[in-house]
Amino acid sequence: MRTYGVAIGATALAVIGARLIDLPLDVDTNLLLLAAVSISSWYGGRWPGITAALLAALAIAVIFIPDGSIKVAPGLGEGIYVSVFLVVSLVVSGTAEALHRARLAAENRVEARSEVLGVVAHDLRNPISAIVSSTELLLGVDLPGEKRRELLEVCQRAARRMNRLVGDLLDATQVQAGHLSLQLSDVSVGALFKELEATWRGAATEKTLTLSVIDPPAGLFVRADQDRVMQVLGNLIGNAVKFTEAGGRVTVSAKPVRDEVEIQVQDTGPGIPAEAIPRLFERFWQGDAGDRRGIGLGLAITKGIVEAHGGRINVESELGNGTTFRFTLPRVKSAD
Helix, strand or coil: CHHHHHHHHHHHHHHHHHHHCCCCCCHHHHHHHHHHHHHHHHHHCHHHHHHHHHHHHHHHHHHHCCCCCCCCCCCHHHHHHHHHHHHHHHHHHHHHHHHHHHHHHHHHHHHHHHHHHHHHHHHHHHHHHHHHHHHHHHHHCCCCHHHHHHHHHHHHHHHHHHHHHHHHHHHHHHHHHCCCCCCCEEEEHHHHHHHHHHHHHHHHHHCCCEEEECCCCCCCEEEECHHHHHHHHHHHHHHHHHHCCCCCEEEEEEEEECCEEEEEEEECCCCCCCCCHHHCCCCCCCCCCCCCCCCCCHHHHHHHHHHHCCCCEEEEECCCCCEEEEEEEEEEHHHC
């Protein structure tokens, strides 16, 4: 409503201004009214701009035309004048709105670029520092073999973290641009789950968690990019393992639902506040701003991968009662 209020107010001010200085029906009046249309479109968009244009045309017809009418005869000239003004004002409205949108898009790109650069600078600083300090010790001090190996492992972990960060940034960029590449094939859900269990069993055991990967129905296949689906599952299970306290459980299951397969990752962790759930899939967003174990891209990438397959992802959570992520992939019925 505020945008329409601006449209009405701007037009009223233009009309009052024209009357106060006693402008005739000429170019000066047009400029005042077109300025009102431009302001309305710039501030509120297309429909407030059109509202201002119609109000301005009405003001010309009622106030500025001497007999207060736009009859085709004998006031043909006045009627044409109002019609031309209306067409011009609609063009001005569309142009102003387009310029406004272009400015907002440019500002968003600059903001996104600054955000990415800030994340990269922050998250690359620590691993780079670790590599620099470790290599300085390796080059400057004659260390025993065990200590040298320890420092080399520090460098390796730091390099892997940097590689993962760069990979996440590239994936996030592809997702945002809609250019995420997929190598589709008929993938066995059972085979996916076996690989998943082998990959995450050690991390779950190390944290004293129970990882329960339930065998899917026999012959259940999806049409998907296997590596990308493993990336989705890795992100979801990684979060579940990270946030679930020792003694908890992480459960993975799948079931056919009509032409899709629904895969579920459930944990017994602390849950997610209701106000945070709508922001979970935003880029660079983290519930705990002080948690530097990630950069807030994992779930955004996960959502992009699922949607690139034509699927959907959603989350259910309650504080103190764990979290459940569900996503769907196209089912291949002929692969039995």
